Amino acid sequence: MKSGIKIIHWIIFLWLCIIILRFDLIVDYLSLIFNYFGLLTSDYSAAIAFLNFGFVDASLSVILFILIIPLIIFFRKRLQFLTTRLNFSFTFLILLGFVFLFAPIISNENPEFSKNISVTKLLPPFSSVKQLELNTGEAQNLSEVEAFRNELERIIKPSFSNNIILADSVIIADQVIYYQKNDRFEIAKKLLLSESGIPIIKNKFFLLGTDEFGRDLLARLIYGTRISITVGIGAVILSFIIGILLGFVAGYRGGILDISLNRFTEMFLAFPVIYLIVLILALFGSSIFSVIIVLGISGWMSLFKIVKSEVLSIKQKDYFATAELVGLNKFQLLKKEIFPVIITPVLVNLIFLFSNVILAEAALSYLGLGTGNSYPSWGSMISSGQEYITKAWWLIAFPGLALILTLFTFNSSGRLLGKAINPRIKQ
Amino acid sequence: MNKVLKSEIIRTLFIRFLSSLLTLFLLVSFLFFIIRLAPGDPTDKYVSAKLGSELSERIAEKFSLNQPVADQYFAFVSNIFKGDLGVSYNYRLPVFNVIWEYFSFTLIFASISFILQLSLSIWCAVWVVRKQNKWVEKFTSNFSLFVYSIPAFVLGVTLIYVFSVYLDLFPISGLTSLDHDGLSFFPRIFDLMHHLILPLITLSAGGVALFYKYAKESLDEIKNQTFVVNLRASGLDENIILKKHILPNAIRPLISVAGVELGIILGGTLITEVIFSLPGMGRLAIDSILSRDYPLVIGCVFTAGAVMILANFLADLVKLKIDKRMIKGILN
Numbered sequence: 001m002k003s004g005i006k007i008i009h010w011i012i013f014l015w016l017c018i019i020i021l022r023f024d025l026i027v028d029y030l031s032l033i034f035n036y037f038g039l040l041t042s043d044y045s046a047a048i049a050f051l052n053f054g055f056v057d058a059s060l061s062v063i064l065f066i067l068i069i070p071l072i073i074f075f076r077k078r079l080q081f082l083t084t085r086l087n088f089s090f091t092f093l094i095l096l097g098f099v100f101l102f103a104p105i106i107s108n109e110n111p112e113f114s115k116n117i118s119v120t121k122l123l124p125p126f127s128s129v130k131q132l133e134l135n136t137g138e139a140q141n142l143s144e145v146e147a148f149r150n151e152l153e154r155i156i157k158p159s160f161s162n163n164i165i166l167a168d169s170v171i172i173a174d175q176v177i178y179y180q181k182n183d184r185f186e187i188a189k190k191l192l193l194s195e196s197g198i199p200i201i202k203n204k205f206f207l208l209g210t211d212e213f214g215r216d217l218l219a220r221l222i223y224g225t226r227i228s229i230t231v232g233i234g235a236v237i238l239s240f241i242i243g244i245l246l247g248f249v250a251g252y253r254g255g256i257l258d259i260s261l262n263r264f265t266e267m268f269l270a271f272p273v274i275y276l277i278v279l280i281l282a283l284f285g286s287s288i289f290s291v292i293i294v295l296g297i298s299g300w301m302s303l304f305k306i307v308k309s310e311v312l313s314i315k316q317k318d319y320f321a322t323a324e325l326v327g328l329n330k331f332q333l334l335k336k337e338i339f340p341v342i343i344t345p346v347l348v349n350l351i352f353l354f355s356n357v358i359l360a361e362a363a364l365s366y367l368g369l370g371t372g373n374s375y376p377s378w379g380s381m382i383s384s385g386q387e388y389i390t391k392a393w394w395l396i397a398f399p400g401l402a403l404i405l406t407l408f409t410f411n412s413s414g415r416l417l418g419k420a421i422n423p424r425i426k427q
Numbered sequence: 428m429n430k431v432l433k434s435e436i437i438r439t440l441f442i443r444f445l446s447s448l449l450t451l452f453l454l455v456s457f458l459f460f461i462i463r464l465a466p467g468d469p470t471d472k473y474v475s476a477k478l479g480s481e482l483s484e485r486i487a488e489k490f491s492l493n494q495p496v497a498d499q500y501f502a503f504v505s506n507i508f509k510g511d512l513g514v515s516y517n518y519r520l521p522v523f524n525v526i527w528e529y530f531s532f533t534l535i536f537a538s539i540s541f542i543l544q545l546s547l548s549i550w551c552a553v554w555v556v557r558k559q560n561k562w563v564e565k566f567t568s569n570f571s572l573f574v575y576s577i578p579a580f581v582l583g584v585t586l587i588y589v590f591s592v593y594l595d596l597f598p599i600s601g602l603t604s605l606d607h608d609g610l611s612f613f614p615r616i617f618d619l620m621h622h623l624i625l626p627l628i629t630l631s632a633g634g635v636a637l638f639y640k641y642a643k644e645s646l647d648e649i650k651n652q653t654f655v656v657n658l659r660a661s662g663l664d665e666n667i668i669l670k671k672h673i674l675p676n677a678i679r680p681l682i683s684v685a686g687v688e689l690g691i692i693l694g695g696t697l698i699t700e701v702i703f704s705l706p707g708m709g710r711l712a713i714d715s716i717l718s719r720d721y722p723l724v725i726g727c728v729f730t731a732g733a734v735m736i737l738a739n740f741l742a743d744l745v746k747l748k749i750d751k752r753m754i755k756g757i758l759n
Contacts, residue, residue: 275731282717403578
């Protein structure tokens with residue numbers, strides 16, 4: 001065993017950090033899940049109606065978050081690579097993985113939340129505003145369903161709320177006086193949520209500043225990570241399936257299929273594919289699924305070439321002929337004889353493909369043809385930040401940095417793996 | 428023997444040429460059908476409350492949009508063979524003329540960038556190999572990977588922020604200043620270069636890093652081969668070995684990369700032109716896609732494809748010129 005910081009230490013460190021910083025949030029989520037199961041037994045149809053994406057997402061995140069350490073301990077024999085030494089790529093990869101899986105825990109903000117734009121618009125990093133909360137008049141005896149709804153709305157933040165007032169400065173006198181830019185407002189004390197007569201004034205802190213609609217940049221960055229990685233994984237899986245299957249068929253069978261597929265890959269490899277992708281997305285409309293499908297379909301050609309040439313060489317080997325004679329069917333041949341041989345070159349290719357897909361998704365979002373406006377994305381954040389370039393550098397700097405680091409990590413780990421496989425290239 | 432080789436080369440090139448044409452034809456048909464399958468109708472914008480659908484029907488008739496798709500397709504293909512790409516809906520001009528106007532810019536822009544990429548990257552690689560310093564090598568290798576990882580639009584926007592907004596050295600966008608037409612020749616060229624420096628950096632950075640990687644790897648591989656060791660042992664000057672023996676051998680694999688890189692540049696110009704709002708084909712393509720100008724879209728993609736296929740063909744020719752043994756690899 002070599003000494004030094006290992007991957008597992010970094011994972012545990014991140015995990016502990018999140019637990020310390022977000023302890024009350026995790027407890028809230030857990031109680032929410034517990035109450036939900038209570039509701040499920042008493043009022044089934046109402047409980048089903050509460051199932052929305054945010055809630056399911058948050059619950060799954062929390063459950064996975066709690067289970068991840070026991071799971072790692074349980075599968076420690078399989079996960080030997082966790083004891084390798086930490087380097088820059090691994091550090092960032094694991095950070096990305098955490099953000100991707102546990103976004104609802106890491107960021108307690110709704111990425112689309114915007115209120116009182118005049119106050120929160122284009123705030124620089126490390127700024128904060130005052131937050132007042134209106135007293136909604138807690139009714140004493142709520143039904144179980146209504147109580148659950150209140151709790152849900154308190155914990156999982158909606159994208160708009162009438163009960164929150166954001167202000168630049170607050171003065172408590174007989175009335176509560178607050179300023180939004182140069183406008184002065186007054187509000188009675190009893191309308192606000194208060195504790196022993198004094199209204200609660202929270203400090204809303206924006207670590208990375210806000211965008212032109214007063215939305216928290218950090219939350220948008222975190223949820224944008226999910227978009228990028230989801231698109232990346234989806235498109236890579238699609239390319240992988242198409243590439244492996246077609247490569248296997250073309251290499252194993254040969255004939256007319258091989259020739260026509262070859263022409264087809266030539267056509268796509270020789271073409272500035274972005275023109276085609278932009279064309280198809282513009283014509284058929286862009287959503288996260290169409291982006292995944294188009295990027296997946298446009299990425300399998302290099303994989304096809306690798307798999308085909310490998311299959312052609314494996315076909316000549318004795319062990320493959322033996323396996324055929326034993327009577328394995330096509331799928332078993334692919335799985336047992338070919339897959340273990342091609343897995344390393346394919347893996348290198350997939351890593352590069354992944355970074356290409358992330359880049360393409362960001363570029364498409366930048367051109368306005370990305371995953372739509374329902375979710376933030378790094379590319380669209382940069383694109384909208386370009387309009388405010390003279391006033392707000394942080395709108396471009398942080399998503400740009402996230403993008404560069406992600407691409408750099410994937411490219412460098414792909415290159416390292418490639419070097420390990422191909423020793424002809426000296427370090 | 429020589430004759431046999433020659434006829435073999437001619438035959439191969441002929442087949443290669445035919446397959447290029449076939450690829451182009453496939454591409455155009457693919458484009459035609461995908462555009463017709465897509466939702467949305469270019470005559471929709473001529474429907475108005477005043478005229479009803481009358482104007483849109485007349486437009487549809489004028490541009491033969493009301494005929495069966497098969498008829499449209501055959502008319503389209505026969506027109507392409509006549510060299511006629513149709514008339515743009517928006518510009519009311521033949522597509523060829525519109526594209527030529529924009530494409531000439533893209534061609535010049537991309538060529539300058541291509542030359543810049545090749546020369547700069549090879550120069551860097553040679554410099555690093557000559558230095559023979561482990562730390563310099565490590566740093567440049569990581570730095571090139573880092574530069575390669577910067578997306579064009581992030582780099583472009585950052586450059587605009589630093590050099591145009593913050594330092595106010597270069598213009599933010601466009602190709603010419605307002606008083607461009609009043610200038611004499613040399614100030615005009617200077618004005619153009621002044622506008623083009625940031626876009627050129629944006630377009631070239633990734634390519635320089637990519638070429639650098641290939642050039643460096645290939646130089647390293649050649650450097651350790653026995654014939655170089657022999658030359659060194661016979662007391663030849665290190666500079667002459669590098670210039671006359673290592674470099675020509677090392678550049679060879681770069682040619683096929685260069686063919687692929689042209690495609691990347693052409694895709695890259697699309698983004699760069701949008702960032703700096705330059706009058707090139709990429710921006711024309713995006714604009715025409717968004718306004719559903721079918722003939723212009725087909726024209727743009729057709730031009731891009733044709734340029735790529737031509738470039739790959741040329742790359743193959745250069746490959747053959749350098750090494751006749753490469754003939755085997757061309758057809759596959």
